[in-house]
Amino acid sequence: MLRAFVIALLVLVTPASAQELAAEIIERDQPYGSHPRQLIDVSARPLSTLKPALLIVHGGDWQTGDKRTAIAKTKYFLQEGFAVAAMNYRLFPEVTPRDQAQDVAAAAVWLAKNADRYGIDPRQIYLVGHGSGAHLVSLVGTDPSYLAKYGAVPSDLGGIIALDSPVYDVPTEIAETTLATQRGQVLRQVFTDNPSFWPGASPAYQTAKTRKLPPFFVVHTSGTPNAFRQAKPFASALRKEGGVAVLYEAVSRDPESVYRYFGGENDPMTKELINFIRREANIPVIRTRDPKGLELPPIPWLFAFEAPEEDANGRRITGTEITEIVTHEKRLFAGNGHTNETEESRRAQVMRLDSREEQWKLDFQMPLGFTRVASMAPVSFETDSLGRPIAKLDYLLVGATYERTDDRPLPAAVFIRTPSGNWTKQEIGELTGPVDAVHVESMTGWRDPQTKKDIVLVGASPAPLGITKGIYDPASVGGIRFDDEPEFTPREDERIRGFAACGGRMYAATDKMILRRRDGENASWQVLLDLEDLVATRPYLEQLDVYWQKNYAIGSFRCDRSQAKTTLAFTSLNRAFRYTPGEERPVVEMDIAQLLRRELGREPHYIQAQEATTIRRRGRDLEEWIGIEVYYDPDFLAARPVFPYWRTGFGKDAWYLVRTVVGGQTVYRLEEIYVPGTDPNQRPLARVTDFEMSPFEKDNAIYVGGFAPWFEKVSNTAWIARGEL
Structure with a gap:
């Protein structure tokens, strides 16, 4: 029984025993079954604690392929603190894809049973498949029958990493692919002409069969025909059943190059999946909070204004949102949206702050x-x-x-x-x-x-x-x-x-x-x-909710003063762009949705960026702070009833982007405005609209305002927070 021996192994495999491993273990062709192809390679280095393991399952249209292609991937993952295993499995036409999935389950169980030999945490074995291998690991991760043979369930695995699987839903893909193409011929050969066989070999049909799913990291390459015909619906099906599913687009990659660059030190996808594993394994995600490697202390935030209030003259300050904050005549002015209390008070306001010690005043109704x-x-x-x-x-x-x-x-x-x-x-x-x-x-x-x-x-x-x-x-x-x-x-x-x-x-x-x-x-x-x-931006529309496909807009438009030549920066289509006048198309600096997936483990549908403000902090490089509002994927929210969000799908917490350019390299990071003692469900902050540095003498602080999610009827919710820099 896998769960039984996993518990037993946790007693036997201690940090001390892991330290006794040799300098490096490399074992080739270890049999996990009796067939000549049922072999596994394992590489590991000693660590003071148990480490996660990657079990790599090769591709090859279910008919070819070899574990030796993983040898070149091993070095980087060992350096990052993982053990690496690679397996062969029986091939078509000798066996069907379901038999091959059984081989994958058998190899995973073998690796768990031998975890103490390599210093592996048996609870943190991640199945990594490419191409047809991605289909097989997804099948093992969703259909409990494969691991049930050994007394285990899919959630005993650390997670599933599927690198550009050609199919998750076999009936749909066969219906969309003609026999005139090589792809269509392969699918009909491997999955037969018998429609009754197709659902049982489709991971998308299995997501409701197990009580708890392992976390999934689902990669699709940009521009491939089945990217969103297969990958996105599969991720949605996983989330619908309460599973964690990170959907990652490998930009400028095709099915061959996504695996070729996998395991490379400079491959963005590899870094994303490493952070995914560390997050799921409760290992602190190693990320530089400052481009120069300096530790950034947290910013202490407090509320400087919360509607409804009265000013010093007894005039009521209400409002649903702070839309703008600017400095004028060495004072702060803030635009305050209307309130819904009565039709009589449905009007905007301009507020004023004369010094940090005073309170906000109503300057104009x-x-x-x-x-x-x-x-x-x-x-x-x-x-x-x-x-x-x-x-x-x-x-x-x-x-x-x-x-x-x-x-x-x-x-x-x-x-x-x-x-x-x-x-x-x-x-x-x-x-x-x-x-x-x-x-x-x-x-x-x-x-x-x-x-x-x-x-x-x-x-x-x-x-x-x-x-x-x-x-x-x-x-x-x-x-x-x-x-x-x-x-x-x-x-x-x-x-x-x-x-x-x-x-x-x-x-x-x-x-x-x-x-x-x-x-x-x-x-x-x-x-x-x-x-x-622009042809270059049209594929991004497919990744948006139907509403946002029609209503996406340019945001945080400004001059990029970090560049030597005239360059403009803006956000749109869930991405941060840089554009030099005269060039044919803009350059993508950051996929903001991917940033949220990586750092927060959340699945957004649309990200609305607000104003960009240049920040000069003592001893730091020039930064730009960009407020955002996040509209989450409905399936992601459906699986998280206690998550702080509005019924329309907008988050109730306050996030912003920090953009820094050092040595010509652009770095984005996520930061949160959090006032201690507040609950996002009880005191929602929602949209972050604008930042402004304090204009007051000897006051190194920043003011930020926001709220008012789209489509929500709210009143007296406007807020301004103050952060000490």
Whole structure:
């Protein structure tokens, strides 16, 4: 009985006995059965504690292959503290795939029985299969009948690592593959023309048969026909039954190269699966928290504001979300979204903090209908409308979302805080017809290098609104005069997401386009990049939920000042990109979804990135902090009823990305805003929207705000946290 002897081995195999192993054990062709191909190789090094083991199962379309291909993989895994075994198994047509799966189970049991010989933890044996081998290990991991012969169950294994299996659901794959292809011919030969045989040889049909599944690491290569016809549904089926299933896309790999690079020191997939094993084996994941190897102390967070509150004058500060935090006149200003308490209070607010010792004040209450602060920007004018020098004037501009309340036209408005501290409103356009809301969610100041005039640029949507220019004019309301017509109008239902000054030019981003301004009196905008037209980005859409396939958008758009030449950075499609104007396509810097899978063991569907803020910490390299909101895979959540998430699938905890560039290498890490003593289910933080360094004297701190998950009816939930750096 495997479980019985595993318990017995844990008594016999102690750290002391592991230390008595030889310098290195390499044993070849150990028989685990009576057939000439039922042989196993084992390599191990002594450690002070028991170590996990990888049992590598070769591919070869169930008909060919040999364990010797694993020899080159051994060195790196030994260095990482694992034992490595590789096995041969009987081949088709002598046996069927189900017989081959029985060989895999027999080899796993043999390795567990001999664990003390190699210093292996018998509870931490991971079956690693490539190609057809990935199909076999998945079958052993889901169908309990193979291990039952030895008195064991699949959950006795440490885990299953499936490297690009050609099939998990045999009936579906045979139906989708014609006999005219080599693939179709192989499937019909190996799995026969008998449909009654197919389900029993399909891991996807077995997931409900065992009480507890081992954790799975499911790899698919990018661009292969069956990647999401097989891998994603299989991972979803595992999660539906309460299993852990990490789905990993091996970018720029095909079925041959994914195994060739497996076990290489610089292979991203190998590092991901090593972290997967360490996490499942309760071994601390070795990761550098700082690119220079410096230990980063945790940031102590506390709440600086929680709605609802009253300011010093007794005015109520409510709100569902903090959308923007900016520094203006050496004070902090924050945009606070509406509250749902009553229709009368359904309006946005601007709050102000004058010093760290004081409390937040209500600086401005917007009129009814303006429900959300969508953008904020401090701007300065040092020239007049003719480009002549004037004494510097500092303004704070605020854009808002206006939601329909009646049949009247919807205004697109900019609220202006003048140098005297008064608030005025300028309308830059209006919309009629079947439009539910108007958004003014991006704005910036800019000195036009052609006209030498200081201007402001405001992005409003939907069309026919767009990017509108304003100039200083003391005769206009609030001192700013806006053009009657926009310089650029986006596509229907597409928003203006942000501006970025980079390399002496002004750039803008809509939901799916990057633009460059042609400065001058008759300014216009040139489309540089369109994510809808790029063949390179289309495969990423298949990995998104149906809703997000239509509604993905560019986020955290900014100038990448870490690069020597003009480069823009942004997020979209669950990835962080870098783009140099003039190049055909953007470069993927980080798969953010994979980062969450690796570091948190969670399965996201979509990640909405917010503003990016440049952070300068004493003694550290320049960092960018990017707030995110995570929408999780429904199957992942269904298996975790106590996980902190909203019923719509958004997480209740607060995560952000930290991006650092050292020596030309870009590094991303995940950090959490956690206020001690809080429960995410009772005090959800949700979306992290914006960061701002403290402007106060001798105050090395950072402020961050957020909340308001999509599609949720919430009230009085806005928050601002303060972190000591």
